[in-house]
Structure formats: C-alpha cells, structure tokens
Amino acid sequence: xxxxxxxVIGIIFLMLIALSFGLxxxxxxxxxxxxxxxRKSLFMSEQPQKVLAFFxxxxxxxxxxxxxxxLLENGNEVYLVTLTKGEAGNSNxxxxxxxxxxxxxxxxxxxxxxxxVTQLNLLNYPDSGLENIGLDSLKEIALDWIEKxxxxxxxxxxxxxxxxxxxxxxxxxxxxxxxxxxxxGKENFSPVKLFQITLSPKQIEVAxxxxxxxxxxxxxxxxxxxPKPDFSVYTQPYFDRVLAVMKSHETQQDVLxxxxxxxxxxxxxxxxxxxxxxxxxxVK
Numbered sequence: 683x684x685x686x687x688x689x690v691i692g693i694i695f696l697m698l699i700a701l702s703f704g705l706x707x708x709x710x711x712x713x714x715x716x717x718x719x720x721r722k723s724l725f726m727s728e729q730p731q732k733v734l735a736f737f738x739x740x741x742x743x744x745x746x747x748x749x750x751x752x753l754l755e756n757g758n759e760v761y762l763v764t765l766t767k768g769e770a771g772n773s774n775x776x777x778x779x780x781x782x783x784x785x786x787x788x789x790x791x792x793x794x795x796x797x798x799v800t801q802l803n804l805l806n807y808p809d810s811g812l813e814n815i816g817l818d819s820l821k822e823i824a825l826d827w828i829e830k831x832x833x834x835x836x837x838x839x840x841x842x843x844x845x846x847x848x849x850x851x852x853x854x855x856x857x858x859x860x861x862x863x864x865x866x867g868k869e870n871f872s873p874v875k876l877f878q879i880t881l882s883p884k885q886i887e888v889a890x891x892x893x894x895x896x897x898x899x900x901x902x903x904x905x906x907x908x909p910k911p912d913f914s915v916y917t918q919p920y921f922d923r924v925l926a927v928m929k930s931h932e933t934q935q936d937v938l939x940x941x942x943x944x945x946x947x948x949x950x951x952x953x954x955x956x957x958x959x960x961x962x963x964x965v966k
Contacts, residue, residue, distance in 0.1 A: 715882045719914070722752075737763070761799070761831045765823070912964045913961075921958070
C-alpha cells in the first residue's frame, strides 16, 4: 500500500513539473521573439567600463535593473542620474507633492542600494514638466553629467515613445540621443555606445492588452512605436532582486504592476523563467 501511495505521489509530482514547464514554454512564446539575439551582458569588454543610466523618474530604473546588476557583478561601474523626485506620480492623491517627493527620494535611495549602483544622483527638476524645460536645456543637462562622470556607455529610454508614451521618458531619451549623435567621436566626449530600453514586438502586443498605460499612450501606428530590439540581456538570475527593487517603490505599486503583471500570483521560479530578459536598441 505504501509503495502504491508513493508511486501515485511521484506521478502527480511529475505531472505538476511537466505542467509547470509547459506554462514556461507557453509564456516564453507569448512574450519573446526567437529572432532577437540574447546576450549574457549589455556589452563585452576586457576592461571595466563606466555606465551612465539616465532617467527622468525614481522607479524608471526598475525596467533595466537586472541588466545593471549584471554589469556591476562583472566589475563595471554604474552611475544613475534621475532628473526628478517624482512628485507628480501621486496616483491616489494620498500625499502633497512635497510629501511625495520625500517618500520617493527614500524609495529611490533604497532601490539604488538594492541594485548596488556606484553612485546615485537624484536631481530636482519638475516631474512631468520636462517639456517646459525644453529639449535644448535637457541636452545641456545631459552633457553636463556626461562631462562630470566620463562614462563609456550610456543607457536611457528610447527617443520615439519613451517606453509607453510618457513625455518625460521620451524627452530625456531624445536629449541623450541627440547629444550622443552630435558629440560621438569628438575630443573629450567619452561615451562610445548608447543603449535604449525597448520591448519585443510580442511584449508590445501583450502590453496593449494588459497595461492601461500602454492602452492610453502607445502610438496606434506601429511604425511610430518602440524601436525594434537589437538584442536582449539574460536577467533571470537577478529576478528576486529585481522584484525587491520594484517593491521598494511602495508609492508606485499601482503603476509598476503593469511592468510585471500577475507576478504575485505565479510562483517565482516559473515567473522568473518567463520574464527572464531585458531588451535593448543600440543607437548607431
């Protein structure tokens, strides 16, 4: 009888394992395009590099946090510039702008600690007000930080959409892109590569079904949408820390749930093997 019992338990266990791997394969097929190459890191270099990640808001780094962790683990330096304190991200009106700025400052500091960034530079430009600053001024700000840090590599949002249509995202990405293209190869301009966060075509289609932010803001004309990825970076080993980074932004959980839908309803070991990469476009 005991042998029969253990035999049944073993069969059930194997069936659950098979079902789990089936879910992983289905999830991967829904989110990832097989023709997009996958890398183990953002770039390959025998010498440690300085990386400048340039974003408008606290929590923007979440979308690239696995890649940043990978870079740091491989001996590179990562400098994070966040242009605003995120005071306009008050989705439930619980706080004043000044209160929210203080809270999001603490959240950003915690996130930077979890990632392990070399240096966090949290600035105080107006959240959702970068359009008022103007593109030329944003380019001057970007160039000033490049000259201060002297990075080899730049990371930002794309210049077409800003991932899902936020004007601050698009403008900060556009400013950095224009500086890079205008200054690349000139004396005293250190960056040699610019990588922009993007999504696979399949991820975009899923996001348009599940994400309210994408549904509101993403261009209906796909030709005006995100740049097609040149490659993805494998980030599954960092998944638990990425989740911790996301959760550190406590005031923004309603917004961030669009980034990893249902992550709290599916076992981590399954979910991490579906959401196991971050996509990039290289500006050339």
